[in-house]
Amino acid sequence: MSKLQETKQKLRGSIAPVVTPFKEDESLDLDTFKQLIDWQIASGSHAISVTGTSGEPSSLTLKERELVMETAIKAINGRVPFAPGTGSTNHQEALYLTKTAQEMGVDAAMVIVPYYNKPSQHALYKHYKTIADAVDIPIIVYNIPGRTGVNLEVKTLARLVEDCPNIIGVKESNKDFEHVNRVLLNCGRDFLLFSGIELLCYPMLTIGGSGSISATANVAPAQVAEMHNAWEEGNRERALELHYELMPLNDVLFKDTNPAPVKAALGMMGKIKPVLRMPMDLPNQALQDEIREVLKQYVELPDSVVSR
Template structure:
């Protein structure tokens, strides 16, 4: 049984002008997501700027989100690290706080071998009992989990249940699902590939787009789950210009600008991320209007 099916939002973390987490606005953003049909919340991932949080701050945000959602939809905590011991400790805390699952990115910078990846993810799986979704994003980590490695982990550990695939390599993804024999819950990690990923057996998406368009992203996934790929494809095509604008600079720079455009006090980004370039912001604003998210 998948942790969730449909659109899970990789939720942004609002900050105050002094750099502290804006918990009041975070609560408002969580409610906006639930009210508009988001199927799960993924907290403290890339979009949530977890890389610039202290471990205490990171887990305070996770705990707040879990308590605010209060089991209305699943909450999946980003607890990955390039240090295996840190990933284990964060994952244990997430389980203690009541997370429905954890999302574990491949160890970045270290560039582990496939054997190293197996040992890394196995250490976390041995330490917790809640479900684990692996996160494969080689463009950010410099490290690719090969299909055979994913299948081995999912078959050997009952709590390693799936993968967020942001490889952009549909051939690799298709091969992985071909050899998986149904043991992998697959989620698209790219908003422009929801329909292709779901067409090869995906359960949904872990989405940046959902921050500003939760209902529309949910609907793309639901059409796929209903077998109506023609309608899903049409919705996906309609969203592509906005998705392109949301990734015109490194995530989450554009999406925090987009949240401000629709009335959320998303606040500043933490260095080394900087505010969106004016020419890119103008394009984003235009695409937000075209998509019907603002006047």
């Protein structure tokens, strides 16, 4: 079995997109970051990703992104697969970060569709092919049109899969369920399809998806991982039950822009200091109160939080 095939076999289930914790002065809090990774693995997450949307990559310098990846791979220490986000709106930065990730020994790199620039489909093809050709590691394309301003069309993705053997999967943060069905139809049933839309994590499994890269896994890693485990074990009833159990949490965590509600929730849980870098900020007080009430259904909050 080739390395690409091995990676396709093991990159499944709940890939937790871990947030980047900051100290009060907004510097990186790497000790807390390592604790988050340990907690994720102990909670059953099947793989780890960093510097995706939840990791605030656009608020990090290039050197900080390298440091976060380096810290993560050391903390993971081979216990689960590691697929960091290496994309950027800057092509050369994306190329550099993906090459750097390969040198670090990651299992795969997740490369987001460039944001703000709104490139054409032809330009997207050139961007991804150049990156894929420059490395040997597997690439997971990250399509999130709601934040990038452009949708990677199925025909473009299928062309890339045909021309680039190391493009093995896609994270679809795409609410168009017809689109994600056509991904597997056109890219092959063995192509890795990960849900980045929380309410579609379970439905994507039913059409042949491989798992999810869900921001909610930051807050409820055990429940998100269990849903995938139940599905793999053939316990469809339990998987569906967890899908609906998680829905109130999924809803409240996306009432403001990710990862603001997630970081607020983790702060309430005592896992991090709830700090974001501008232009991001924490949710308003009303939403924080709502997050706190919903959280009580899933985790035991510290007394200081519950009593507020």
